[in-house]
Amino acid sequence: MRAADNPFRTDRVLEMRYRFPDGSDMEKLLHRLEALNFRAAIVGPEGSGKTTLQEDMAYELITRGHTIRWLRLNWENRRTVTKLIEDLFSTSSERDLLFVDGAEQMGALRWRLFTRRADRYGGLVINTHAAGRLPTLWECQTTPELLSCLIDELLASNSSLPIGEVTQLFDQNDGNLRLCLREMYDRWADAQYS
Amino acid sequence: MNILQIDIAGGQTSFEPGDEIDLTLSWELEQAPESIELRLVWSTSGKGTTDLEIVQTVPFEFPSPRETRRTSITLPASPYSFSGKLITLQWALELIAFPAEESTRQEIVMAPAGTEVRLKTIETASSAL
Numbered sequence: 603m604r605a606a607d608n609p610f611r612t613d614r615v616l617e618m619r620y621r622f623p624d625g626s627d628m629e630k631l632l633h634r635l636e637a638l639n640f641r642a643a644i645v646g647p648e649g650s651g652k653t654t655l656q657e658d659m660a661y662e663l664i665t666r667g668h669t670i671r672w673l674r675l676n677w678e679n680r681r682t683v684t685k686l687i688e689d690l691f692s693t694s695s696e697r698d699l700l701f702v703d704g705a706e707q708m709g710a711l712r713w714r715l716f717t718r719r720a721d722r723y724g725g726l727v728i729n730t731h732a733a734g735r736l737p738t739l740w741e742c743q744t745t746p747e748l749l750s751c752l753i754d755e756l757l758a759s760n761s762s763l764p765i766g767e768v769t770q771l772f773d774q775n776d777g778n779l780r781l782c783l784r785e786m787y788d789r790w791a792d793a794q795y796s
Numbered sequence: 797m798n799i800l801q802i803d804i805a806g807g808q809t810s811f812e813p814g815d816e817i818d819l820t821l822s823w824e825l826e827q828a829p830e831s832i833e834l835r836l837v838w839s840t841s842g843k844g845t846t847d848l849e850i851v852q853t854v855p856f857e858f859p860s861p862r863e864t865r866r867t868s869i870t871l872p873a874s875p876y877s878f879s880g881k882l883i884t885l886q887w888a889l890e891l892i893a894f895p896a897e898e899s900t901r902q903e904i905v906m907a908p909a910g911t912e913v914r915l916k917t918i919e920t921a922s923s924a925l
Contacts, residue, residue, distance in 0.1 A: 604912075605842030606884035613846050787843050791881045 603794030609756045610787035615780075618755065620655040621748060628662055631740060635659070638737050640699060640725025645733045646742030649778030652729035653703050655742060659727065660701055668724070669698045675707035683707065691719060699725035706730045744779050746772040752779065753786060799824045800891045800900040802834075809903070810910030813873045817904075821856075821891055822864040829893040832856040836869055837890055842883040859893075876907035880915030 605611060622628070635642055644652045660670045671694040673686060694700065700720055705728035708716060713735060720726045728736055746769040754762050763771075775781040805818035821834060836852040854867055869889070878885050887906045892899040905912050 603881070604879035604884045605882055606879060606886060608842065611841050612844060613841050784843065791843075 603791060605791070608787055608790050608794075609758070610783050610790055614756060615783050618654075618752060620651050620658050621751065628658065631659065632662060635725075635727070635739055638739060640727065641736055642727055642739035643705070643733065643736040644727070644729040644740050644742060645731070645738050646729075647731060647744075647777065649775075649780035649782075650742035650744050651779065652742050655740065656701060656703060656727065656729050663699060669695070670701050671698045673700065673702045675702065675704035677707075680707055683712065687712075687716060694723060696722055697724045699723070699727065702726070702728040704729070705735060706732065744772070744777045749779055749782055752783065756783070756786075797824075798826055798893070798896075798898045800893060800898060802889050802891050802900060802902040804889075804902065804904070810905040811871055812908060812910055813871055813876070813906060815906075816868050816870045817889075818866070818868045819889070820864060820866050823859070823862070823891070823893060825861045825893055825896075825898065827896075828861045829859055829896065829898075831894045832859045833892050833894065834867065834869070835890040835892065836871070836887070838875065838885055838887045840883055840885050844883065871906050876913050877905045878907070878913035878915060881917055 622631075644656055646652045660672075664670060671690055673690045675683060675686070679686065690700065700723050705713070717726070717735075726736065727739070733741075746765065749772050750763065750765055750768040753768065757763075771782050771785060775785065800823045801821070803820040803822070805820075808817075811817060819834070821832075823829075823832065833856070834854040835850050837848060837850050839848040840846055851872060852869060854869065856865060859865075871887075875885055877887055887904050889902045889904060890899055891901075907913050
């Protein structure tokens with residue numbers, strides 16, 4: 603078994619797009635974003651699809667003529683946040699929409715200073731773990747059924763995982779779909795190598 | 797419909813480092829592209845993030861919408877195509893039409909004897925000692 607043939611390899615997982623539950627879709631979300639004057643937050647725990655949804659939103663907004671400027675914050679680049687923020691503002695025009703991935707990496711004071719400057723721009727859409735920094739646009743939630751759907755899609759016609767096993771996997775990883783799919787990668791690889 | 801095609805002489809897809817590959821490139825595009833580029837790349841896939849390196853580019857200036865061109869490309873000495881439990885490194889030829897970025901990709905193996913190097917797991921490797 604080659605890593606490139608593992609159905610749970612990273613590039614395949616990243617190709618999957620955000621799944622809205624019944625009754626919701628991107629169009630409704632964008633209407634709501636507009637109603638919030640393009641200042642809103644996508645909220646949810648780790649591995650719940652926040653970044654995927656934000657990227658999908660960015661794609662849609664770009665096709666509608668908007669310019670998106672990304673600020674991606676994470677544990678690895680936390681020491682260079684000041685520079686990243688300066689780079690963002692120095693390369694953005696006031697009509698641009700600012701998209702912040704990982705806004706929880708900013709402390710309270712930095713966040714206050716950031717939003718004061720961001721007020722001059724066309725919009726500010728963040729994703730973060732907890733509600734409260736901006737009006738909540740969407741709350742990302744995961745379920746064993748969603749995980750089951752993703753696993754089935756990645757496995758294609760190869761096979762399927764019983765829902766009991768999926769629920770166990772989901773619970774063991776606290777509903778973090780990214781971790782669940784990484785574990786599936788290992789299980790698949792181990793099965794092929796054993 | 798836009799069609800881009802890479803044909804390798806003799807239909808060969810396995811090569812050794814330093815080999816020269818003769819290629820026939822053809823395309824049928826609805827609009828005349830600004831340029832066409834052949835790229836020799838390697839990329840990784842597996843459990844971690846994907847790395848990609850463009851090793852060589854061959855540009856074709858002022859292409860017609862429908863055309864066939866021949867060229868050759870010499871493979872470098874490394875890295876070899878390899879695969880294990882966590883990562884695969886694969887080589888490929890890519891033909892890209894700009895600005896639309898229509899493209900096609902032909903994967904190849906580049907390693908001694910033209911065979912992908914298979915990495916053993918730590919357990920298998922140590923039990924063989």
